[in-house]
Amino acid sequence: MSDEKKAIENLGRRxxxxxxxxxxxxxxxxxxGFGAGALMSSREARAAEDGIEVAPGELDEYYGFWSGGHxxxxxxxxxPSMRELMRIPVFNIDSATGxxxxxxxxxxxxxxxxxxxxxxxxxxxxMTDGHYDGKYLFINDKANTRxxxxxxxxxxxxxxxTIPNVQAIHGxxxxxxxHTKYVFANxxxxxxxxxxxxxxxxxxxxxxxxxxxxxxxMEVAWQVIVNGNLDxxxxxxxxxxxxxxxxxxxxxxxxxxxxxxxxxxxxVFDVEAIEAAVEAGEFETLGDNExxxxxxxxxxxxxxxxxxxxxxxxxxxxxxxxxxxxxxxLSPTCTILAIDKLPELFDDAIEPRDTVVGExxxxxxxxxxxxxxxxxxxxxLFIDSQVAKWNxxxxxxxxxGEEVNYLRQKLDVHYQPGHNHASLTESRDADGKWLxxxxxxxxxxxxxxxxxHPENDQLIDISGEEMKLVHDGPTFxxxxxxxxxRADQLSPSRVWTRDDPFFAETVAMAEADGVTLERDNTVIxxxxxxxxxxxxxxxxxxxxxxxxxxxxxxxxxxxxxxxxEDLTHGFVMVNxxxxxEIGPQQTxxxxxxxxxxxxxxxxxxxxxHAMHMEMTGRMLVEKA
Numbered sequence: 001m002s003d004e005k006k007a008i009e010n011l012g013r014r015x016x017x018x019x020x021x022x023x024x025x026x027x028x029x030x031x032x033g034f035g036a037g038a039l040m041s042s043r044e045a046r047a048a049e050d051g052i053e054v055a056p057g058e059l060d061e062y063y064g065f066w067s068g069g070h071x072x073x074x075x076x077x078x079x080p081s082m083r084e085l086m087r088i089p090v091f092n093i094d095s096a097t098g099x100x101x102x103x104x105x106x107x108x109x110x111x112x113x114x115x116x117x118x119x120x121x122x123x124x125x126x127m128t129d130g131h132y133d134g135k136y137l138f139i140n141d142k143a144n145t146r147x148x149x150x151x152x153x154x155x156x157x158x159x160x161x162t163i164p165n166v167q168a169i170h171g172x173x174x175x176x177x178x179h180t181k182y183v184f185a186n187x188x189x190x191x192x193x194x195x196x197x198x199x200x201x202x203x204x205x206x207x208x209x210x211x212x213x214x215x216x217x218m219e220v221a222w223q224v225i226v227n228g229n230l231d232x233x234x235x236x237x238x239x240x241x242x243x244x245x246x247x248x249x250x251x252x253x254x255x256x257x258x259x260x261x262x263x264x265x266x267x268v269f270d271v272e273a274i275e276a277a278v279e280a281g282e283f284e285t286l287g288d289n290e291x292x293x294x295x296x297x298x299x300x301x302x303x304x305x306x307x308x309x310x311x312x313x314x315x316x317x318x319x320x321x322x323x324x325x326x327x328x329x330l331s332p333t334c335t336i337l338a339i340d341k342l343p344e345l346f347d348d349a350i351e352p353r354d355t356v357v358g359e360x361x362x363x364x365x366x367x368x369x370x371x372x373x374x375x376x377x378x379x380x381l382f383i384d385s386q387v388a389k390w391n392x393x394x395x396x397x398x399x400x401g402e403e404v405n406y407l408r409q410k411l412d413v414h415y416q417p418g419h420n421h422a423s424l425t426e427s428r429d430a431d432g433k434w435l436x437x438x439x440x441x442x443x444x445x446x447x448x449x450x451x452x453h454p455e456n457d458q459l460i461d462i463s464g465e466e467m468k469l470v471h472d473g474p475t476f477x478x479x480x481x482x483x484x485x486r487a488d489q490l491s492p493s494r495v496w497t498r499d500d501p502f503f504a505e506t507v508a509m510a511e512a513d514g515v516t517l518e519r520d521n522t523v524i525x526x527x528x529x530x531x532x533x534x535x536x537x538x539x540x541x542x543x544x545x546x547x548x549x550x551x552x553x554x555x556x557x558x559x560x561x562x563x564x565e566d567l568t569h570g571f572v573m574v575n576x577x578x579x580x581e582i583g584p585q586q587t588x589x590x591x592x593x594x595x596x597x598x599x600x601x602x603x604x605x606x607x608x609h610a611m612h613m614e615m616t617g618r619m620l621v622e623k624a
Contacts, residue, residue, distance in 0.1 A: 054081035062423055062484045064436065065123045065137055066457075068092070069478030072118025074139060074150060079423070079484055080434055082459055082473045090148045090157045091118020091141045096605075098580030099157075103555070103589045104503055112146055112162050119143035121480040122172040125152070126180040126215065130237050130321075130428040134490040136215065137483075138183050140172040147172065147185055147213055153493045156502060159218040164289040166209050166223070167191050171232035171315070174215070175271075176427070177239045182221060182271070183213040184242050186230035190251060193225075194287045203253050210244060210269055210296065222278050224296035226267055226303065227251075232314050232368075236339050237321030237428070242269045243337070245326055247311040259330065263307040266315065266326050266337065270346055273302050304345050306352040308335040309359075314368035314419075318377070318392065319430040323357075327366040327379060333359045334366055334379060336396060360395035360406050362388040370422040372432030372462055376408060380417035380437065386410045387420060387437055387460070389467060411467045413458055415441040419481040422462060426483065435460040435467070436482055446474045455479065494565045496585040503587045506557060510587075517559040517587055523547075530554045536569045536582060537561040539609035541602075544617045550597045550624040557589040558582050562608075570605030573619065579605060597623040 054060055060078030068075055072092035076085045089099035093116060099105045106113050119142040126136040137150040145167050149159040163169055166187030175182045190206035192199035199205040208230055209223040228249040235242045246265050252258040274294060277283065283292035296303040309331035316325050317339075324337040336358035344350045365382030372378070379388045387410070394406035420437045424430050442456040454474035461468040496502075498518070510517050513524045515533045521542030524531040530552045535542035536559070548554055558571050560582040572579040576592045594600075604615035 054078065054083070059487065061487060062434070063487055063490055064482050064484045065125070066475070066479045066482040067120045067123050067139060069121070069480050070117070070119045070143070071477040071479075072120055072141070072143075074120070074123055074137065075475075075479065076155070077482075079436070080459060080471070082457070082471055086155060088150055088155055088157065090139060090150070090160075091115070091120060091144070091146065095579050096581065098588065098590060101578065101590060102580045103591055104506060105157075107505060108157060109160055110162075112144060112160060115144045117143055118146070120148075121170060123481060123483050124172060124174050124426065125483055125485055127174060127176045127427060128179045130176045132424070132427050132429075132485045132489050133179075134485070136180070138172065138174065138215070140169040140185060142168050142170050142188070145169050145187070147183060147218075149183075149215070149218055151502075152490055154496070154500070154502065155492060158502060161213060161218045161220065163187065163211050163213075163220060164291055165193065165195075165286050165293065166211065167195075169211070171230065171244060173234045173242070173426075175235050175239060175242075176237055176317075180215045183215050184233055184235060185211045185213060186233050186244050187211060188229055188231060190229055196287070203251060206251065209293070210242075210267075212271075212274075220291045222274060222283070222292045222294060224269060224274060224294045224302060227297050227305070228264070228267075230267070231312070234315050234317040234324065234426075236317060236324070236342075238339075240270060240272050241339060241342050242271060243267070243315055243324045243326075244269070245308075245312040245315045247313065247329065259311060261310070263309050264312055265305045265307050266312065266324065266335070267296070268304045268306065268324075268342060268345070269296065270302055270304075273346070277302060301346075304342075304352060306337060306345075306355055308356075309333060314366075316369045316371075317426070319371050319373050319425060319428055321428075323392065325369045325377065327369055329365060329367060329382075332361050332364055332366065334362060334369060334377075335359050336392065336399075358392070358396040358399040360390055360398065362390060362407070363410065367417070368419045370420050370425045370435065371430050372422055372435075373425070373430030374432050376432075378420060378422060378435055378462070378467075380413075380420045381410075382416050382418065382440075384410075385413055385415045385417065385439075387413055387417065387435070387467065389462075408465075409467055411460065411469060413437045413439055413460075413469070414445055414456055414472070415439055415443055421482050421484060423484045424486065427485075429486075433461075433463050434484065435462045436484065438479060438482065440478070442474060445472055457482075495563060496583055498585055500586075503589075506587050506589045509589075510557065517557070518561065528552050532556045533559075535559050535561050536571075536604070536615075538567060538569070539604070539611035539615045541571075541604075541615065541617050545620060546617075547620045547622060548594045549622050550594060552594045552621075553591060554594050554619075555589055555591040556602075557587065559587045560584055567608055568606045569608055569615075571602060572605045573602045574600050576600065581606060594619065594621045597621045 062079040064077040066075040074088040093100035168189040170188040171186035190208040228246040231245040233244040249264040311330040313329040314327040326335045341355040363381040363384045369379045389408040439456040457473040459471035600619045
């Protein structure tokens with residue numbers, strides 16, 4: 001078969017004819033009789049023209065933080081290069097860094113360390129006055145009802161909170177002004193209150209809640225019971241209102257039951273009224289925790305329910321602070337809610353639907369909307385496998401009866417897009433440069449790797465009048481959402497500081513043992529508990545051997561004395577499931593049981609020196 005026939009067959013198989021931009025490139029290649037190599041060269045040339053190539057030694061303009069989906073981690077990418085820079089373990093076990101293995105990480109995970117899985121969806125960066133401040137990133141765990149906080153100076157998880165009284169934290173957003181005081185989190189799935197075996201077969205007694213977590217203490221500040229369920233959420237730029245979608249107003253227990261109603265709703269929460277009610281003691285507590293629980297069901301002064309079509313999903317705030325936009329999912333429309341009408345709604349001066357100022361029809365399966373800061377919105381259409389670009393003010397004029405076309409463009413994406421995210425779009429600073437689309441299927445976009453396919457993150461240039469698809473990137477395990485911030489909005493540490501609270505408890509243990517971590521290499525025996533303190537400096541550990549007895553509980557504490565950026569050491573105890581990372585000037589510890597007599601080597605697992613392979617030592621385990 002000729003190259004030309006192969007190319008034509010390939011185009012048909014991959015359905016590229018729907019994409020005029022790609023068809024144009026392919027057509028130019030076919031006209032000249034070019035094969036696949038020429039097509040790839042054309043793509044590379046176009047990438048360079050579109051400004052996405054970041055040359056070796058050059059740095060990206062943006063940090064991107066991706067949720068790791070059911071991998072349970074956060075991934076850091078550079079944008080626009082789309083290079084993966086680092087992975088931050090959160091709800092998962094990571095043998096490279098020792099997360100979930102070291103004592104420091106187990107303290108942070110707390111009781112939830114027993115879970116070996118996580119399902120994280122929505123990463124969001126803390127704000128001051130509506131601008132990213134680069135202090136924290138927060139993310140949810142739907143699988144085990146947790147919210148985690150990541151310190152962005154060290155790119156490590158430092159707090160994990162299990163949310164009581166609810167199940168399945170899904171939508172998560174942050175208070176934007178005056179600063180991120182609260183992390184707002186939706187519990188998606190209703191359960192009995194209290195969930196202790198009562199009302200198992202009485203769904204009418206199932207409820208779910210809207211949750212506010214104090215961003216600094218990471219304690220649950222309050223919870224609000226609602227009708228129906230909760231899906232996605234976002235906050236306004238006044239600090240007063242938060243809105244959440246509900247796709248199961250029916251409180252159905254089956255798929256068919258959740259789709260009966262033609263309209264569900266957006267529930268709006270009045271944060272100021274909730275805080276006042278907590279202050280006045282107008283709450284109860286449930287179960288064995290002291291979290292204030294308030295009643296926000298229909299008729300409450302704390303909430304308002306705005307009917308929207310049908311099974312809505314995403315909820316997004318425009319960067320100018322004017323609108324909440326709810327995405328219809330089972331309706332071809334988005335609903336535009338005017339935030340400046342919400343005070344009137346809570347004063348009962350208008351009806352809930354009076355807050356709706358637009359309902360543009362965009363296509364099949366609208367899920368999520370993002371913004372360019374120039375008045376345009378970008379909505380993913382899951383069923384159509386497209387992104388629709390539309391103008392918000394024109395959509396409002398059309399809703400008022402004017403003859404105006406609010407649709408600007410539709411672009412094919414591959415395939416079935418979920419979240420999308422434009423640069424800086426959840427802050428006041430949306431700059432309209434890049435759009436990331438997280439497609440749930442890749443089908444034929446990459447080399448086949450068996451029945452489980454990668455998913456496809458696509459980068460789109462939105463700096464001009466037309467969207468341009470410029471990059472495909474395979475990714476694993478359903479990275480649900482992402483957030484982009486400028487590189488100059490972050491100041492990551494280059495080396496650890498010795499007084500960092502991340503390992504403060506380990507330092508306190510050493511002080512109680514009379515050990516100076518920066519100097520001493522010693523073994524402390526306390527009955528069957530043994531604490532081994534050693535330093536590391538490339539290419540050797542401070543102890544080349546130590547002795548313990550069979551059955552001892554052994555805690556190894558390593559302090560990295562190197563002060564050179566990027567000179568990380570590792571500690572692995574062979575055949576004991578113990579491994580950890582120790583960055584420059586960091587202290588880390590791991591505990592295990594020496595359950596068999598014999599010789600066991602330990603070694604440095606992070607390449608640190610020309611003599612790295614020789615950086616070893618022995619644990620000598622005497623028979624009991």
